[in-house]
Amino acid sequence: MKKRSERIYPDEQETWPEERLKRYQFRRIKRVLRHAQENLPFYSRRFGAANVDPESVANLEDFSKLPTFNKGDVLREISEKESFATGMEALDPSEPAVLCMTSGTLGTAFLYLPRKWRSLRGDSLARAYRWAGLRSGMRMLMAAPAWHSLAVQETRVVERLGVTCVIPWGTFLPRFSVNFLAALKDIRPAFVSIFLPMLYALLAECRRAEVSPREAFSSVEYLLVVGAPMTPTSRRHLREEIRVRDIFEGLGNPEGLTAMECSYHRGHHVFMDCCYVEIIDPKSGAPAPAGTRGSVVLTSLIPEGSVYIRYDSEDIGEMLPGRCECGRTWPLLEIYDRRANTVQVAGKEIVPYDVRLCLDEVAELRGFPFAVIRARNEMASLSMVIQRPPVEELQQVEARLMSLLSERLGIESNLKWTQHLPERWKGVAVIEERDWEVARV
Numbered sequence: 056m057k058k059r060s061e062r063i064y065p066d067e068q069e070t071w072p073e074e075r076l077k078r079y080q081f082r083r084i085k086r087v088l089r090h091a092q093e094n095l096p097f098y099s100r101r102f103g104a105a106n107v108d109p110e111s112v113a114n115l116e117d118f119s120k121l122p123t124f125n126k127g128d129v130l131r132e133i134s135e136k137e138s139f140a141t142g143m144e145a146l147d148p149s150e151p152a153v154l155c156m157t158s159g160t161l162g163t164a165f166l167y168l169p170r171k172w173r174s175l176r177g178d179s180l181a182r183a184y185r186w187a188g189l190r191s192g193m194r195m196l197m198a199a200p201a202w203h204s205l206a207v208q209e210t211r212v213v214e215r216l217g218v219t220c221v222i223p224w225g226t227f228l229p230r231f232s233v234n235f236l237a238a239l240k241d242i243r244p245a246f247v248s249i250f251l252p253m254l255y256a257l258l259a260e261c262r263r264a265e266v267s268p269r270e271a272f273s274s275v276e277y278l279l280v281v282g283a284p285m286t287p288t289s290r291r292h293l294r295e296e297i298r299v300r301d302i303f304e305g306l307g308n309p310e311g312l313t314a315m316e317c318s319y320h321r322g323h324h325v326f327m328d329c330c331y332v333e334i335i336d337p338k339s340g341a342p343a344p345a346g347t348r349g350s351v352v353l354t355s356l357i358p359e360g361s362v363y364i365r366y367d368s369e370d371i372g373e374m375l376p377g378r379c380e381c382g383r384t385w386p387l388l389e390i391y392d393r394r395a396n397t398v399q400v401a402g403k404e405i406v407p408y409d410v411r412l413c414l415d416e417v418a419e420l421r422g423f424p425f426a427v428i429r430a431r432n433e434m435a436s437l438s439m440v441i442q443r444p445p446v447e448e449l450q451q452v453e454a455r456l457m458s459l460l461s462e463r464l465g466i467e468s469n470l471k472w473t474q475h476l477p478e479r480w481k482g483v484a485v486i487e488e489r490d491w492e493v494a495r496v
C-alpha cells in the first residue's frame with residue numbers, strides 16, 4: 056500500500072490531453088464566474104458596467120473578452136472603501152480566516168484567506184513540493200514570512216506531506232541571514248524553501264563567517280527557490296557551490312498563480328488545478344501565441360476567500376512552445392520581470408533578465424551586480440552600469456559582452472564600470488537616468 060502522502064495525488068491529471076485539460080479548466084472557470092456574479096460585488100459591478108453576462112460565457116474565447124483589472128484598481132477600491140474588503144471576497148464569520156498582505160513595488164493590498172482556501176491552494180502546492188523532492192518524514196526549512204500567503208499554504212503542505220517544519224527567526228531580508236545560517240547548521244534540514252535573494256545573502260554570510268557553503272548545506276538534498284528568475288548558468292553554479300541534488304524554481308503570486316519546474320527545468324508547468332493563465336498583447340488585449348512575450352493575466356480557480364478573475368499581474372511572460380520531456384501536458388510558463396522594469400531600446404522591449412543571461416556567459420561577470428540605466432525616452436542603445444570585476448583585461452571582457460548583447464538581443468550597448476553600486480541600488484536592476492546623474496554629481 057502506498058504511503059498517505061503518495062496516495063493523495065491524481066497524477067494522471069498531469070498528462071491529460073490538451074482538450075481534456077481545457078474542458079476541465081473551463082468548468083472550473085464557470086464555477087468561479089457564478090460565485091463572482093452571486094457573491095462578489097466587485098465583479099458583478101464590473102461585469103454590469105462592461106455589459107457582459109457571465110452566464111453567457113460559453114467557451115474560453117468568450118472568457119478572454121471579460122474585462123481585466125490590475126493592482127491599481129484594487130488599491131483604489133481599498134482607498135475608497137477605507138477597508139481591506141473590496142468586494143472580491145465573500146466573508147464568512149463562522150469560518151476561521153487570516154488576512155495576508157500582497158506587498159511589492161505597486162503598494163499593499165490584502166487577501167482574505169479562509170480555511171477552505173488554505174486547504175485547496177495548499178493541497179495544490181503540496182504537489183509542487185513533491186515535484187521538488189519533498190517527502191514524508193523529511194525536515195524542511197521554511198523561509199516565507201508569516202504575513203505572506205505562501206506561509207499559509209506551506210503550513211498545509213507540511214501537514215499534508217507529513218514533514219517536520221523549521222522556521223528561522225526573522226523575515227527574508229538579508230540582515231536575518233545570520234539566523235538562517237545558524238538554523239541550517241543546527242537543524243540540518245533535508246529540504247529548504249527560500250527566496251532567491253535570501254539564498255544569495257546566505258551565501259554571502261557563509262563567506263563572512265568563513266563557513267564553506269557545502270558544509271553549511273551538507274544536510275540539504277533539494278532547494279526550492281522563489282521570488283526572482285534564476286538563469287541556467289546561475290543554477291549550475293549554485294548547484295556546484297552548494298552541492299545539492301537539485302535546485303527547483305517555483306513561480307507564484309498571492310493572487311492565485313502556481314507554476315513549478317519539473318526536473319527537466321524547461322520552464323514552469325502551470326498548475327491547472329488552481330489557476331488559469333493567459334498571455335495577452337498589452338496593447339490590443341488579444342491572446343499572444345506561445346513563444347511570444349506579453350502581459351500575464353491570471354484567474355484563480357478557487358472560489359474561496361479573495362478571488363482574482365482576469366487579473367493583469369503587470370508581469371511580462373510567455374508560454375513556451377513545445378512539450379516538456381517529462382511527459383506532463385501542463386503548459387510551460389516563463390515570467391521575466393515586472394512590466395515596470397522594461398526598457399525600450401531601438402524598438403525592442405528588453406528586461407534585465409535578457410541582459411543577465413548575457414552577463415552570465417562571460418565568466419568574469421558571472422553573478423556581478425549590474426543595472427540598466429533607463430532614459431526618459433526610447434533609447435537607441437542600451438546603457439548599463441556593472442560593478443567592475445577584479446581583472447586586468449577589462450577591455451576584452453567589455454568587448455565580449457558587447458558582442459554577446461548585439462548577437463543575442465540585436466542591440467548596441469554602452470557600458471560604464473563602477474567600483475560599487477550604491478547600497479540603495481543593490482538588487483535594483485533598472486535605474487532612472489536622472490537619478491543616476493544626480494548620484495554621479
Ligand SMILES: [Zn+2]
Pocket residue numbers: 316317318319321324379380381382383
Ligand atoms: Zn516537465
